Amino acid sequence: MTVPLLAVSHLNAVVGRAGNAPVLRDVSLTIARGEVHGLVGESGAGKSTIAKAILGILPHGIRITGGSIALEGEDLLTFDAVTLRQKLGPAVSLIPQDPQTALNPGRRIEAQLTDGLRLWKGMSAKDAHARALQLLEEVQMREPARVMRSFPHELSGGMRQRVLIAAAFALEPKLVIADEPTTALDVTVQKQILRLIRSMQERHGTGVVFVTHDLGVVAQICDRATLLYMGKVMEQGNVSDLLNKPRHAYTKALMEACPRYDQPGRGLAPVPEEVFAACRAEIAAFDQAGAGHG
Amino acid sequence: MIASVLVKRAGMAIVTLFGVAVVVFLLLRVAPGDPIAMMIGAGASASDIADLRARYGLDQPLLVQFGIWLAGVLRGDFGVSISLRRDVLELLAERLPATLELAGLACTFAVVIGGAVAVLGTLLRRRKGEAVLDGVNGLLLAVPDFVWALAFVLLLGVLWPVLPLSGRMDPSVGVPFVTRFYLTESVLTGRFVIAGDIIAHMVMPVLALALPLAAVIARILKDGLSEAMVQDYVLLARVKGMSELRLVVGEALRNAVGPTLALTGVQFTFLIGGTVIVERIFAFPGIGSMAIDAVINRDLPLIQGLVLVFGALFILVNLAVDLAVVALNPRLRHG
Ligand SMILES: Nc1ncnc2c1ncn2[C@@H]1O[C@H](COP(=O)(O)OP(=O)(O)OP(=O)(O)O)[C@@H](O)[C@H]1O
Ligand SMILES: [Mg+2]
Numbered sequence: 001m002t003v004p005l006l007a008v009s010h011l012n013a014v015v016g017r018a019g020n021a022p023v024l025r026d027v028s029l030t031i032a033r034g035e036v037h038g039l040v041g042e043s044g045a046g047k048s049t050i051a052k053a054i055l056g057i058l059p060h061g062i063r064i065t066g067g068s069i070a071l072e073g074e075d076l077l078t079f080d081a082v083t084l085r086q087k088l089g090p091a092v093s094l095i096p097q098d099p100q101t102a103l104n105p106g107r108r109i110e111a112q113l114t115d116g117l118r119l120w121k122g123m124s125a126k127d128a129h130a131r132a133l134q135l136l137e138e139v140q141m142r143e144p145a146r147v148m149r150s151f152p153h154e155l156s157g158g159m160r161q162r163v164l165i166a167a168a169f170a171l172e173p174k175l176v177i178a179d180e181p182t183t184a185l186d187v188t189v190q191k192q193i194l195r196l197i198r199s200m201q202e203r204h205g206t207g208v209v210f211v212t213h214d215l216g217v218v219a220q221i222c223d224r225a226t227l228l229y230m231g232k233v234m235e236q237g238n239v240s241d242l243l244n245k246p247r248h249a250y251t252k253a254l255m256e257a258c259p260r261y262d263q264p265g266r267g268l269a270p271v272p273e274e275v276f277a278a279c280r281a282e283i284a285a286f287d288q289a290g291a292g293h294g
Numbered sequence: 295m296i297a298s299v300l301v302k303r304a305g306m307a308i309v310t311l312f313g314v315a316v317v318v319f320l321l322l323r324v325a326p327g328d329p330i331a332m333m334i335g336a337g338a339s340a341s342d343i344a345d346l347r348a349r350y351g352l353d354q355p356l357l358v359q360f361g362i363w364l365a366g367v368l369r370g371d372f373g374v375s376i377s378l379r380r381d382v383l384e385l386l387a388e389r390l391p392a393t394l395e396l397a398g399l400a401c402t403f404a405v406v407i408g409g410a411v412a413v414l415g416t417l418l419r420r421r422k423g424e425a426v427l428d429g430v431n432g433l434l435l436a437v438p439d440f441v442w443a444l445a446f447v448l449l450l451g452v453l454w455p456v457l458p459l460s461g462r463m464d465p466s467v468g469v470p471f472v473t474r475f476y477l478t479e480s481v482l483t484g485r486f487v488i489a490g491d492i493i494a495h496m497v498m499p500v501l502a503l504a505l506p507l508a509a510v511i512a513r514i515l516k517d518g519l520s521e522a523m524v525q526d527y528v529l530l531a532r533v534k535g536m537s538e539l540r541l542v543v544g545e546a547l548r549n550a551v552g553p554t555l556a557l558t559g560v561q562f563t564f565l566i567g568g569t570v571i572v573e574r575i576f577a578f579p580g581i582g583s584m585a586i587d588a589v590i591n592r593d594l595p596l597i598q599g600l601v602l603v604f605g606a607l608f609i610l611v612n613l614a615v616d617l618a619v620v621a622l623n624p625r626l627r628h629g
Pocket of ligand 2: 049
């Protein structure tokens with residue numbers, strides 16, 4: 001058996017001073033090389049918490065209480081901060097949610113595209129410049145030379161997200177984490193950006209964790225997906241299985257709630273209250289069992 | 295953008311200076327105290343006094359006095375000092391360079407120290423060191439410049455006399471200077487022994503002026519840095535694997551200096567005001583200590599000249615700060 005690119009196993013996390021409010025409940029998932037893995041769930045389900053835990057940037061209120069996050073077999077949670085930075089910097093990158101705030105307003109695009117190349121690949125300024133131009137062309141940026149000289153405020157939201165995608169793939173990382181990369185964009189731009197991420201990922205053979213609350217997006221670009229509710233995995237598997245033969249009532253209900261491009265007459269039925277009640281009962285039973293062990 | 299700021303500011307500067315001139319002129323005439331009485335002995339006859347008053351134009355109506363003075367100023371003639379009996383402009387030209395060197399050095403020092411403390415405090419955030427640094431800085435914020443000056447006099451001048459207590463340089467130095475910018479000139483011409491002596495004379499007054507400003511800069515800049523450090527672009531740079539120092543200096547600092555600079559400009563004008571008392575304590579021959587003598591002697595022409603110089607300094611400093619803020623912010627720079 002080969003070691004997966006990323007293996008999160010039995011990850012538990014809590015929030016608060018007392019540490020009594022779980023945010024992640026025994027989350028396990030694996031991602032193979034070149035796989036796009038959807039992380040789905042409604043607001044507060046813990047999607048970003050998982051993403052941040054992988055990147056080692058959890059906010060100070062959230063504490064990991066158990067489990068492991070292994071990148072190519074190495075448990076990231078055992079590294080000190082400096083080692084982690086050196087392991088993750090060139091290997092894992094992030095496509096953030098809001099392109100308006102994710103670029104430094106005081107630095108030119110060129111500087112923000114080349115700093116990683118110079119730091120981790122030891123490139124000269126000239127080589128890094130050439131590589132950055134090439135990356136901008138790869139993300140289908142018009143007038144890449146002008147964009148390089150621009151400051152972020154001179155670019156549109158879609159252009160900035162393209163810059164951020166170029167930056168995310170610049171170092172040929174093994175894993176890219178995209179945390180709702182299209183929610184802040186115009187609907188018309190959203191589809192282009194989704195297609196761009198998928199094509200970049202295919203060309204570079206990159207594993208992707210794709211955070212979203214939209215099953216439609218999952219159907220469009222993910223190979224496999226994990227469905228979360230209140231920090232617990234509800235269902236996990238191939239996207240085609242998940243969408244065609246959902247096993248969990250929550251998955252079914254979410255699909256009812258989701259507009260379908262292939263069946264325009266359907267959709268937008270709210271998740272029924274009894275489904276939520278069943279999910280909460282499941283969570284309560286899980287917490288009870290955990291308390292029993294401890 | 296920068297040109298339009300300059301034009302607008304130049305117009306405002308003239309209006310401001312004129313307003314300052316009017317107010318000071320009126321206040322000085324209304325305030326009690328007679329310059330002539332200060333300059334001659336008790337036994338002078340009434341006709342002597344009247345003669346002197348006429349010589350300095352003090353017997354004219356207020357409006358006429360102001361008109362004469364203003365017409366002179368516009369011609370570059372600031373009148374003659376009553377107490378020193380010398381041309382006011384000449385006196386100012388003699389003294390101003392000393393104050394400019396003092397204030398400039400103090401400001402540079404404050405920026406360096408304050409900036410370093412802010413960066414250090416940001417690097418140490420959420421550790422014990424941060425609280426210690428914040429506490430010390432809070433104390434420094436509460437100590438005004440003249441208290442520092444007196445403390446330095448006691449410590450470094452009297453208890454452990456390592457530094458010269460007064461003056462701008464050792465009076466026995468007989469080297470001729472071309473300009474009045476003694477420190478700048480001696481450094482530029484490579485006369486480092488003299489430069490060292492001048493710096494030794496400036497250490498205490500510079501520190502006294504710089505420490506309160508450094509504390510303000512440290513506080514404001516650290517707030518700005520803390521705000522910038524939680525922005526998404528810093529998070530993204532962290533994910534890229536940038537070191538903590540690089541996050542603070544390379545990412546956050548450039549966005550935090552703008553607001554800090556704007557507030558520091560205001561504080562720097564306080565520093566110029568502070569030179570008045572600090573120069574006095576260290577008998578430093580700048581326009582600050584001259585201002586105190588001028589006020590004590592009711593030397594009306596000299597006070598008026600000094601006030602215009604102080605006003606012009608305030609305006610220039612704030613203009614420089616505004617231009618720097620624009621230059622540092624790409625969004626403003628490109629309109
Ligand atoms: N900085 C924080 N301090 C304390 N609690 C937090 C913090 N960030 C998130 N949480 C809590 O952790 C839980 C999971 O949040 P998370 O951000 O992972 O959700 P999400 O699935 O990404 O939701 P969204 O779709 O809104 O982004 C939530 O209950 C939230 O209240
Ligand atoms: Mg989120």
